[in-house]
Amino acid sequence: MTVETTITAGGTPPISEAARRAIPAFARSGDRQMIIGGRRVPAVSGQTLPNTDPTTEAPLASIPRGGAEDVDIAVRAAQKAFTDPTWSGIDPAVRGRILLQIAAVAEEHAEELATIESANMGGPITMTRQMMAVAAQTYRHYAGWPTMLGGHTVPMPGNRLGYTRREPLGVVGFIWGWNGPMVQLALTLAPALAAGNTAVLKPPEWASLTTLRFAELLDEHTDLPPGVVNVVTGPGREAGESLVRHPGVAKIAFTGSTAVGRHVHEVASADLKRLTLELGGKSPVVVFADADLEVAARGAAVALLAGSGQACVAGTRLIVADSVRAEFTERLITAMAGFVVGDPLDPATMMGPLAARPHFERVTSWFDIAAQEGARTLTGGTRYGDHGFFVTPTLLGDVTPDMRVVREEIFGPVGALMGFTDIDDAIARANQTEYGLAASVWTKDLATAHRLAAGIDAGTVWVNTHHEMTTGPMPFAGFKQSGIGGEGGPEVMDAFTKHKAVLIAL
Incomplete structure (x- = not known):
């Protein structure tokens, strides 16, 4: 499909008044509350934090500013739910049934949750709808796991019986990103619940509203026991830090930047x-x-450009065969110009604003850094419009591997284009980074595809596609500075369980 570009330097993104009015009441105004032990509660301090619509810069509903006291109350509620036992000792088939109920909630309330997500963090409604569908499928996938988490017997000499038990860890703390809260949460919460763990969720400060609404819906429409899923909102340096430090938390599942991940x-x-x-x-x-x-x-x-480049797997280093680099660059610039920038609640929009002002200011600061390093702006490189946190799709040329714009994660719609000579050079350039999360290879040659898949040091390699994530069957894990452990695949159940050996003298 060919679309006419709406990207014009200094222009104003079209804001649909009808779309603005479509924001659900839960997100529009008022003070929302946390969910702890099955109860809606404010922060112990009584303080709140604003959430802002990144499209209009208008205020949305506020969230509680939770801290150490709130985290402690939530962890204790989760411990109680784990040990009563209302969750860890429940019939595994019942756990599976409740996960199916959670999937049904995600499906039946998908439009409301997708709209809140788009209003809160700026993702196009077509993208957030797809994310809700993936989230629902993920909970449904893991609903089949509770009855399959068994141990095994071990051959032993004489009158000895040896066997193993697979047990949940206990309370798991979840901290994740604002660039797709519902789907990111599903990828870790679903297997954790399937294994019998309980949860304390610390949603992203800039985009907490979908998590709070989702928790309310789970309380209203599922048989999830109180305290199994608790939500504490607040800044990472307060609520998040307290959750990571709490001695009652057995595991932390964190999704975010490498810098913060090192601290965690x-x-x-x-x-x-x-x-x-x-x-x-x-x-x-x-x-x-x-x-x-x-x-x-x-x-x-x-x-x-998907998600305005706010994706951990965003393809921001474009490495193109020298023989076709000029032709490809022209085609890429045309394709980038076809990305309609505008109101994320308008179905025609392909790229919305960045999620929040601090991030917008950080991303736009890279334009000066690129110029100082000697990179040439092939397209974009400006703010888009005079309100909202919009940035033009940007492509940089004349870059070298030592430049910061090539080495560091910008987390915005800013790409750097460079060339390569042969297969070995392509692999070397692809691996010339401290990160190792994902890559894509574009070729018609099957041998080339397999050589690159084996040679690129990344947890996921796509061939002739990008951004395709499964809802559980395949693993998703980062290499090098892109992470520890992973999500998806049968391997993820090891991340949320422990193996116990039992030896009996008969």
Whole structure:
């Protein structure tokens, strides 16, 4: 489909008044409350934090400013729910049934939750609707696991019986990103609940409203026992730090930047908490001369611009065969110009605003850094409009591997394009990063595809596609500075369980 670009430097993103009025009442105004032990409660301090619509910069509903006291109350509620036993000792088939109920809530209330998410963090409504569908499918996938988490018998000599038990960890703390809260939460919460753990959720400060509404819906429409899922909102340095430090938390599942992930790792190691860290990326998009360049250019534009580039797997390093680099660059710029920028609640929008002012200011600061380093702006490189946190889709050329714009995660719609000579050079350039989360390869040659899949040091390698995530069957894990542990696949159940050996003298 060809779309006419709405991107004009200094223009104003079209804001649909009808779409603005479509924001659910839960998100529009008022003071929302946390969910702890099945009860709606304010922060112990009574303080709140504003949430802002990144499209209009208008205020949305406020959230409680939770801190250490709130985290302690939530952890105690989760411990009670785990040990009563209302959850860890429940019939596994019942746990599976409740996970199906959670999936049904995600499906039946998908439009409300997707709309809140778009209003709160700026993702296009078409994207947040798809994210809700993926979230529902994820809970449904893990609903089949509770009855399959068995141990095994071990051959022993003489009158000895040996067997293993697979048991839940206890209370798990969840901290995750604002660039897709509902789907990110599902990828870790679903397997944790399937294994019999209880949860304390610390949603992203800039985009907490969907999590609070989802928790309310679970309380109203499922048989989830009180205290199994608790929500404490607040800043990461207060509520998040307290959750990581709390001695009653057995594991932290964290999704966010590598810098914060390193801090979480350091703090959690004090009492040897288990950790899953899904961190940043600087993913390469490798385009070979034999690729369908038009398809590859459209795919690369999606890899770079989906979610306004606010994705850990965003394809921000575009590595193109020298022989077709000029042609590909023209096609890519055209594809980027076709990304309609505007109101995320308008179904025609393909790219909304960045999530919050601090992040907007950080991303736009990279334009000066790029210029100072000698990079050439091929397209974009400006703010878009005079209100809201919009940035033009941006492509940089004349870059070298040592430049910060090539090495560091910008987390916005800013890509750097460079060339390569042959397969070995392509692999070397793809791996010339501290990150190792994802990559995509564009080629018609099966041998080339397999060589790159084996040679690129990243947890996920896509061929002739990008941004495709499964709802549980396949693992998703980062290498190098992109994380520890992973999500998805049968392996994820090991991240939320412990194995106990039992030996009996008969």
